[in-house]
Amino acid sequence: MNTKLNDALAVLKKEGLKLTTKRKDILAYLFEENRYVSAKEVYDSLSATYTGMSYDTVYRNLHDFEQLSLIEVTELDGEKKFRFHCSYGDHHGHHHHFICTECGATREISLCPMDFFKEQLPGCVIEDHRFEILGKCEICAKR
Template identity: 60%
Template sequence: MSQTRLQHALTTLKEQGYKHTKKREVMLDYLVRRNRYVTAKEVHHFMNQSFPGVSYDTIYRNLHDFAALNLLEETDLNGEMKFRFHCCLEPGEHHHHHFICTVCGKTKELDLCPMDFFEEQLPGCVIEGHRFEILGRCEDCQ
């Protein structure tokens, strides 16, 4: 499944006019395999092992480009942007939200969407989007 997600991301980059580079491929593969929220610093540290001297700005810019293409989800935890590979990219995957560990960034899917309740409370309004996250400490970080 992770190879499918990686291939989908690389295809999306190409379709949107981005050049396929080994750095982008390695960065996306890292994000797919981590399957949790990570900081740009974590990605930079990882990338610097394979590509010594890669600039932090390059990593950060690519993360934001990937998020703009809807390949990554972003969240602000404790005043720092964190990124994770988007988990609803493949057909058949369902809409869901996340519990996010504020220590390690691990996520757990929540199948319940609170928007059902809010839609009932906002007659006549059109909701164009929403974001719902529960923050706390996972069982490993308590």
């Protein structure tokens, strides 16, 4: 199992959440997909393995993972999408994303536009920001 995934599982345990196979498999799915996916995609992928698992169980776990900063969340077309935190356990530094609106694939963008905005907002204290570029990746653009 990947070190990033093991580190994420260790956080679950440290925070008092049971290391159930469902939780492990949800995180593993997000890690392997390496793109933004909907809760329904996670549910559909795992429901054959866990026949009694409810959609609410998936969503609740995704919420818990978000609270622990194990996953990233964005909104595309009015729906929450989730992905394994791309810099979890690494020191990629501050970065942003290009997100494909068709397939959810992401690419890191190292340039941050906040320096420009800080100049535009003298005296303001910026507490947080999020910058995403949305469009179609080269594969989806060719379709």
